[in-house]
């Protein structure tokens with residue numbers, strides 16, 4: 280491990296009276312075996328630790344950081360939220376060459392904004408493996424006086440290899456539901472009453488499927504690299520600044536401090552009007568700085584609970600007996616209305632938040648009245664707590680900039696409507712239904728004010744991040760709309776952001792859920808006049824065309840059957856087979872092309888033998904379409920002139936028990952029951968027109 284820190288004054292600048300310094304760091308990126316969640320795992324670490332060491336500098340400093348990549352694979356480092364020249368942004372191929380295996384790279388840029396930021400790898404899934412650390416850039420003169428401060432980096436940890444995680448998600452979006460205990464089986468739906476049944480029927484009718492709050496089942500959530508981390512001492516009466524960073528690959532956290540409300544003083548590095556909150560939702564890749572005070576001479580828990588309720592990380596502030604943060608019930612997925620992730624907590628105490636709002640001082644009202652009318656419409660759409668303590672802050676409505684963030688009225692405006700699209704089943708995520716490798720760049724011109732209307736058409740949250748710029752979040756605060764670099768777009772909701780196109784070349788814009796990004800939810804935003812990102816650059820950058828291979832093998836008393844398939848975001852090759860144990864068989868190799876979320880076309884052949892020894896080999900083409908209630912319709916035309924039509928579907932009856940059925944116009948049918956012994960081994964029983972009844976084991980590879 281090598282960490283060097285050199286600070287010296289840059290002499291020539293002294294002539295101007297500015298104390299600009301050169302701040303140098305030298306950090307190794309290497310493999311290291313760590314044990315974060317019960318077993319040793321080969322991780323990728325920067326500067327010897329997860330998270331990587333905090334890099335500190337002051338506004339105006341020249342920061343020079345050299346990374347030595349000691350690994351056998353190329354990697355990269357991106358400066359998240361930091362305004363840097365395009366060639367220093369670190370996105371491999373697009374902005375900066377990757378840091379090749381066993382080579383070094385030096386970044387150098389001037390610190391243009393103070394605040395809390397972070398750095399991480401932008402290559403593959405390295406970030407999930409440990410390549411992330413914090414950045415603290417201080418103003419020349421501190422405007423916010425505190426007695427102490429601590430950096431708290433929250434993250435998520437899996438003992439699996441991240442590429443196995445992605446492969447599992449590609450196999451079936453619900454792969455981790457059992458582990459997370461978020462399976463939405465019908466027995467549970469019914470137990471949750473008529474509203475849950477209505478929600479479920481409606482989501483099946485609209486072909487959305489059950490909603491979930493996260494994709495991955497994690498082994499641990501970490502605060503500064505530990506499940507329980509001691510921040511250090513603090514005394515009652517002291518103002519303690521916590522610089523909180525959500526460096527998780529795909530987990531949102533709800534953060535609560537056992538010692539009382541936290542006062543937000545900045546978000547994504549930019550100072551804001553102070554706002555007190557009891558609980559704060561922090562999306563992936565956001566940062567929040569808060570001030571807390573200890574009520575007593577004890578130790579207080581700062582708890583970050585993953586939004587899906589599957590676990591939490593603990594940071595402890597102060598010394599002595601530990602005062603725990605309150606435990607909240609897990610969000611009830613069954614009672615969430617589509618599009619408005621309303622959780623159990625709210626359903627249980629529907630008025631809790633409202634009362635606080637009603638009691639709040641009206642001080643802010645006058646300012647609101649004085650605001651320019653541009654923001655009025657947005658304002659009307661947003662319930663707006665002004666001042667007071669917000670019970671659970673999950674959106675940005677209450678964030679207010681210190682001063683106007685409006686752009687000059689004279690600048691030309693340009694708007695892009697970007698639909699966040701995707702599909703949990705195939706686990707393909709996209710923007711306007713195209714993955715990064717399929718899409719054109721988003722073109723902008725220098726001098727424009729560019730507005731992105733982000734319309735989330737999916738049931739998941741997407742933390743959207745723009746490189747190289749801060750954008751205004753049109754949150755109803757008019758001229759005081761806050762500036763951010765990362766924004767959560769909730770399920771089925773719309774958020775509008777706008778930014779001043781004051782840079783050059785090419786910048787990445789993407790979902791910061793690592794697995795969504797790797798599956799295609801990303802774009803390159805290019806300045807028309809100076810862009811250098813041609814198709815070949817985007818192809819190198821895009822990871823959404825990778826292939827994944829899978830197999831299901833069933834050994835049953837009445838038949839041997841199975842399926843092997845290889846798929847990427849649009850193409851799939853699959854071979855399906857059934858053998859009885861004697862002389863009857865059917866083998867079906869097909870190529871499937873996905874056209875849209877609900878439509879596939881395919882071509883292939885069927886090779887069949889019957890017990891009487893007769894054989895039939897035919898070619899075929901067909902379409903598969905998902906109908907309301909998530910029933911798959913299949914229409915095929917065979918080379919012998921036959922036309923077949925079939926229907927199939929499945930229902931999860933209980934947590935581990937699934938029922939499936941299929942039927943076709945040849946009067947063939949099969950019904951099956953599957954019981955999951957584990958994520959990969961199942962017991963299957965089936966009864967069908969061809970092979971009749973039997974049972975056995977199904978193994979998933």
Ligand SMILES: [Cu+2]
Pocket residue numbers: 708740741742790791792795796800
């Ligand atoms: Cu996403």
